[in-house]
Amino acid sequence: MIDKAGGNGNNFTTVIGNDATFKGELHFEKGVRVDGKVEGKITTKGHLAVSQGGKLQADVSAGNIVVDGQVVGNLNASEKVELRKTARLKGDIVAAKLLVAEGAAFTGHCSVGPDAGKSGGNATPANRMTEKEALPRK
Amino acid sequence: MAGDQSRLDAPKPETREVLCTHCDRSIDIPATAMSVNCRHCHRRVIIEDIRIKSYHAVMRLATAGLVEVTKRAQIVAQVRVNDLVVEGGVKGDVTAVGSISIGKKGWIQGDVNCRTLIVQPGAGLNGFYRVDPTFTPEPTTAEVEQEDEFL
Numbered sequence: 001m002i003d004k005a006g007g008n009g010n011n012f013t014t015v016i017g018n019d020a021t022f023k024g025e026l027h028f029e030k031g032v033r034v035d036g037k038v039e040g041k042i043t044t045k046g047h048l049a050v051s052q053g054g055k056l057q058a059d060v061s062a063g064n065i066v067v068d069g070q071v072v073g074n075l076n077a078s079e080k081v082e083l084r085k086t087a088r089l090k091g092d093i094v095a096a097k098l099l100v101a102e103g104a105a106f107t108g109h110c111s112v113g114p115d116a117g118k119s120g121g122n123a124t125p126a127n128r129m130t131e132k133e134a135l136p137r138k
Numbered sequence: 139m140a141g142d143q144s145r146l147d148a149p150k151p152e153t154r155e156v157l158c159t160h161c162d163r164s165i166d167i168p169a170t171a172m173s174v175n176c177r178h179c180h181r182r183v184i185i186e187d188i189r190i191k192s193y194h195a196v197m198r199l200a201t202a203g204l205v206e207v208t209k210r211a212q213i214v215a216q217v218r219v220n221d222l223v224v225e226g227g228v229k230g231d232v233t234a235v236g237s238i239s240i241g242k243k244g245w246i247q248g249d250v251n252c253r254t255l256i257v258q259p260g261a262g263l264n265g266f267y268r269v270d271p272t273f274t275p276e277p278t279t280a281e282v283e284q285e286d287e288f289l
Contacts (some may be wrong), residue, residue, distance in 0.1 A: 010183075098261070100257045103271055105268065110250075113262035
């Protein structure tokens, strides 16, 4: 459960309430907590939290991402992606660090490591899979 | 007669249920068994836990127990386990009926199917992941080809 402080001591200046639906591109600096529904694209250098009832259908590029709800879309984090026990994610992850709690469900390509988040736009999972496929397999 | 009665009264050996690592069908095995033959596909199923301490390259590494890859160890194989703990590295596709735990210096390069994934910050992952708490491998009735196995 994500509290108002985001569980990390991050105060969310922006909250998409649980009766709100947002469609479009969302840009912000510090942090946003999604309790309702968001469709589109999210770009930020700050924190994004999707709380337990929250539904996100968007490609996200952020500093830190914490998921407690449902996400359909690709997550690209320069720092960390955290999937908590009620998280449901369908999409690709590119991040420097990944935390997955027991009970979380996730389907998608995953590219995690110190270099994954730093290479910016080029570090898409698709590119990484191409690199992987280029490696000699058994 | 008294002997027969005492044999009937004797406590039944404890059993546990595992999935065959070849055909993915359920088998009941004695709790202390290290390996058994699957009653469905008649192939040997390793039950014991395996600790990998160095570089291991095999076609397939399969056990119905736990595989632990220690810090400086590396597996190059298709891995089919119940639980997997990775402190070192794994190169190959991984299927775990239970959980996969990746330590802060662990890495997996390959596609992963499991029920539970626990990743410590600092771990490296690259591949297609399917983490589903309800995941159960599809039982197969097809004949399994002879494979180069660990042990």
